Amino acid sequence: MGRMPTSSTTATDDIAHSGAERLADTAVAGDLAFLLARANAVSIAAANAALAEHGLKVRQYSVLALAADQSRPSQRELAEFLRLDPSQIVALIDELEARGFVVREPDPTDRRAKVVAATAAGRRMYAKARRTVVASEVECFGVLNDQERCVLTDLLRRLAFPAR
Amino acid sequence: MGRMPTSSTTATDDIAHSGAERLADTAVAGDLAFLLARANAVSIAAANAALAEHGLKVRQYSVLALAADQSRPSQRELAEFLRLDPSQIVALIDELEARGFVVREPDPTDRRAKVVAATAAGRRMYAKARRTVVASEVECFGVLNDQERCVLTDLLRRLAFPAR
DNA sequence: TATTGTTATACTCTATAACTATA
């Protein structure tokens, strides 16, 4: 299924409208790729709505989260992990850096590489943003119980990081 | 998580590179929204690679599939079901119509609406495209067994079409 | 007054190739 649009609707908006319901019995509606795409669209809409109050987009939030971790990722690692082109990472970090949330530090072991690290302000922003994202995920994924979310996490992890 | 890019890599490309592996233990990597986004990116890449030989994009394939069904969707229904803006549906159908795969028919019950129906050529193309898409899904979702795919379908359906 | 399809436009995201500095 295609990349679905990031709607600006809030997580509480009604999402399956009457028109779409009539199509819910088609073969497409049972297709795993389609359901994955639509579920993702719902999830992104919820996360974007939650992050808007912090002036963050979901993409920047992901980078900030990885920078706020102790993992000290290089830009190349971020690109691979987030499945973005390295050239896209540049702008993403430029903006986070301009807002004082992350810094580029030289990698002592490879002078070509730059490590992305969160500043104190970045960690604070991440903590704040994370709370609203978690809240939005409760709305979004709360239709599943704890065990179901565990099962889903396991299944998705295997799809997201297929063994080579 | 952000909309992830549609890579033009084939489904058999190695997807979890060495760089990304180091980040696989971060909090982000266990986040449902992130895994959903990344699994979707993997799935889309596989489907796009499969559809390229038919000159179709995954978005057009979805519309064609729904038109080839007996469901006779209106453009508005397609928009809601696929979570696209109605204005995007126009160009999508324009192209499918120009290639002779679908036609816009007047809805006898509402003269504002247009029903999208597949032509014979459209149904043939859909049948052909479907075979390669199914094959690509085997590659993509084949890491799960039958039962796991069933469970995943159920869980995703509830996320994709949350009760109102 | 509201809805369907359409057009137009601005904006964001994505893909690609080239360049620099290091390895």
Place this chain on the structure above:
DNA sequence: TATAGTTATAGAGTATAACAATA
């Protein structure tokens, strides 16, 4: 010769508002 980051740019996707025809 290959890799990390960067720049530039063209193309695809997305969001928004307005319009004519119809309800």
